[in-house]
Amino acid sequence: MRAVGFLVSLIVLFALGFSWRDIQSGDPADAISAFHGILGGSGAAKPLPEQEFQQAFNRIQVEYYRPIEPKKLKYAGISGMMASLGDPHTMFLVPQIAREFDRDTKANYVGVGAKLSTYTRHGDIVGARAVAVFSEGPGYAAGLRRGDVIVGVNGKSVEGLSVEEDVDRIMGQEGTLVKLSILKSGEGNPVVIAVRRSHVVTPTVESTYFPQYKVGYIYIASFSEPTAEQFDRELAKVEQNPLRGLVIDVRGNPGGYLETAVEMLSRFKANKVVVGMKMRDGSIDHEYTVGNMVHDFNYPIAILINGDSASAAEIFSGALRDYKVATLVGTHSYGKASVQEVYPFKDGSSGKVTIARYFLPLSGDIGRRVDEDGSYISGGLEPDVKVEEDDVLPDDLRNPPVNRTSDLPDPADDNQLRRAIEVVLSKAR
Amino acid sequence: MTTEVKRSLKAAGCVLLGLGAVAFGAIWRDRVETGGSDRLLLSNLVASNSNDVDVPESRFFDDIMALLHKKYVDPIDDDMKLSDGAVRGMVASLGDPNSLYMDADQYRVYANARDGKFEGIGADLVLTRDNPKGPVVTGGDSDSEDASATLPKLMVAAVVPGSSADKAGLKPGDWAEFVDDHWIPNDEALERFQDMEKELVQARNLTRKDPSAAPKFQALASEYLKARRLLQDEAEKHVYPIKARDRLMIGTAGVVRTQWEHDGHPLILVLNKGKWDLPGFGVEPDGAIRLPFIAESPDRLKEALAGKSEATIDLRNNVDGDYDTMVDCLNAVAPSGDYGYIDTHRNEKPTVLKVAEGTKEHLRLTLIVGRTTRGAAEIFAQALASRGIAKIVGGPTAGDPHVVRWFKLPDGAGYTLVTGTYSSTTPGVLARRDSSKSSPLGDALATGGKR
Secondary structure, three states, X not given: OHHHXXXXXXXXXXXXXXXXXXXXXXXXXXXXXXXHHHOOOOOOXXXXXXXXXXXXXXXXXHHOOOOOOHHHHHHHHHHHHHHOOOOOXXXXXXHHHHHHHHHHXXXXXXXXXXXXXXXXXXOEEEEEEEEEEOOOOHHHHOOOOOOOEEEEEOOEEOOOOXXXXXXXXXXXXXXXXXXXXXXXXXXXXXXXXXXXXXXEEOOOEEEEEEOOOOEEEEEEOOEOOOHHHHHHHHHHHHOOOOOOEEEEEOOOOOOEOHHHHHHHHOOOOOOOEEEEEEEOOOOEEEEEOOOOOOOOOXXXXXXXXOOOOOOHHHHXXXXXXXOOOEXXXXXXXOOOOEEEEEEEOOOOOEEEEEEEXXXXXXXXXXXXXXXXXXXXXXXXXXXXXXXXXXXXXXXXXXXXXXXXXXXXXXXXHOHHXXXXXXXXXXXXX | OXXXXXXXXXXXXXXXXXXXXXXXXHHOOOOOOOOOOOOOOOOOOOOOOOXXXXXXXXXXXXXXXXXXXXXXXXXXXXXXXXXXXXXXXXXXXXXXXXXXXXXXXXXXXXXXXXXXXXXXXXXXXXXXXXXXXXXXXOOOOOOHHHHHHOOOEEEEEEEOOOOHHHHHOOOOOOEEEEEOOEEOOOHHHHHHHHXXXXXXXXXXXXXXXXXXXXXXXXXXHHHHHHHHXXXXXHHHOEOOHHHHHHXXXXXXXXXXXXXXXXXXXXXXXXXXXXXXXXXXXXXXXXXXXXXXXXXXXXXXXXXXXXXXXXXXXXXXXXXXXXXXXXXXXXXXXXXXXXXXXXXXXXXXXXXXXXXXXXXXXXXXXXXXXXXXXXXXXXXXXXXXXXXXXXXXXXXXXXXXXXXXXXXXXXXXXXXEEEEEEEEOOOOOOOHHHHHHHHOOOHHHHOOOOOO
């Protein structure tokens, strides 16, 4: 009997606790209907998730006091739904972003072969400046050079347009012509050049040689489809010089294809696990380097990393550090320890979904931890030699003006690079 | 690097209105690793890459839900969380500081605050923009992108008398800069930085013509670098305004360390959290009627006014009042008739704010207003003043005469939606900007947002 009494009071206490929130908000009816739900009662029929979504979608369109584009609202809803999983890498890509994303990851598209950035004069967008023109592309062949400013496409001004909009106008069917109105070096009157659009493979790897140190330098912008092949080519170029060491720069490298990272790691180590992937069913897949691709690096290697080196870039640098092939220099990397797959949809948008988590051979789980505000707590690869970047004015704000012939950093004003060179030289025989 | 700071702050702008994830900012640093492209054949979303196909929203929702269930690395046990997320995303995309998604905890706290029952530091905080960018009335083009790229400020709208915020000297109009050492990003900091950049460019151009200006350029350059470093450090440890508001307004125990901008000076306060009640409906010793728009107010107001020919009504500390309750109160004090317009800015005919029953006697009213008179309370005051029924004392008001509706979702979460703005005169006139010119209230109802 006492047991029964105890049980009853427990239930009452439970009920009180359960409904405390609603009692506080002065709405006990809610608690009662929710409680009803627990006991298996039917209560008021709870709407299905899709009904809740549909209702809010309709309501916002009808009742919000400003006009709304239904498509934007739909995409915002889908974005929010994917974001609700709390994984910053599972996200919805609206058609425009999905297109750019695809272009960037493949590094292989039909176009003129130039990298563009917004060009402003007195705060107004005048056009797009070619910050890099790929020497093998059709743009270069037609006379387009680094520093030229595109102010018109097919006779129409691009004033005020974003770079993305410019790119959309410039790209098109392979073999067709596009007329670009350009200001040579950003000056004078526009001249018109005709470029035949063709397949362009973006250079994702660039290299140079610092003769004063006898150190080679290879910059990897991303791990895209052609990156491994381009890496081989640039490595061969660098190795034509007497080498006391090599600096590989993956600062700002956001990653790319896992296969590309594995393919490149195969140049350094044969038949080694470079990453383990834990799939959603709990199984673990290991990725191995292949056995017949190893290159003889008979000099010390340093890899430059920073907070924007992520995913495939972290696998690449982490594995080389774990196998004692390279020393990591710079600041801690981003800490992205998951694998995504992209699912393209009919309307041009796509969904990027985390399908697995990975860990490195020795470094283990490098997943980024953030506090509830999204501020970094831990994660990423810790560099062996920690060097913060010095504060340096961006090129366009300098005086006297800087005239660079390439985007590659200059040891004179890049303290992280200087440190990396010191590190390889200290290990050189 | 400059563009990085801008970009990260822009990203902050995109997500700050509650879309928890760092989605847009993360895109540029974030790529995929894809294995063999295993294409999922979804019922309605099969890839064909034509851009003109418009998939209906409900099919989209169902198909993405199926995709996530099938592919996402962790099991998803609560589908309502997904639909709540969708609602959150849609509301956030409006980029409107008065249209906000709330989870169940937030909804409970903010709904209570509307009734005068506060948690946290005992202040009512609102998101506000000093300089609304672009026109409020839009034509065909949606301006939501611009709107979401600006960061609202977190401003004190009212302080509960006797609360720790009150005792520490916090005042309406103060705005929050730091909460527990986390910086709250704001547009002004970014604009100040951009101004520095412009100044530096000018100095550089001058130096190129006249080398003797070089020292000034050097000095500006080092200031610029310092400011950039500071902005980067602050951006690394930040809290979005909407989350900062939760930290200040949710919870009944513990302390919170804060920094405010108070009359142009920084004010650093360590504040206790607790429970604080705003005084409800009541009559002051001097006879003034304290009128919050809470459930009991219309009836109590009728009682209090019975047999009277004049009355003074205090509309201060009336920030989040319920619109329908306000209309009921209007019926208790004003004769029947039209009292201006609720403009939806959607190219529809605006709704007339009507008093249907109204009073028989003509009451002479005095309304006490101030910057803690906001939203429905401002509409109440403007409506009465526009017909010459009330004399306005005090002011200026907050300058935000929006109609805000609250909607509750089945699991206790909810959202607010601005459904219109009040205009006492010609429909289509922007109440917020033009009230000082067109309204008979003069200074009393001038926009109070700008200090």
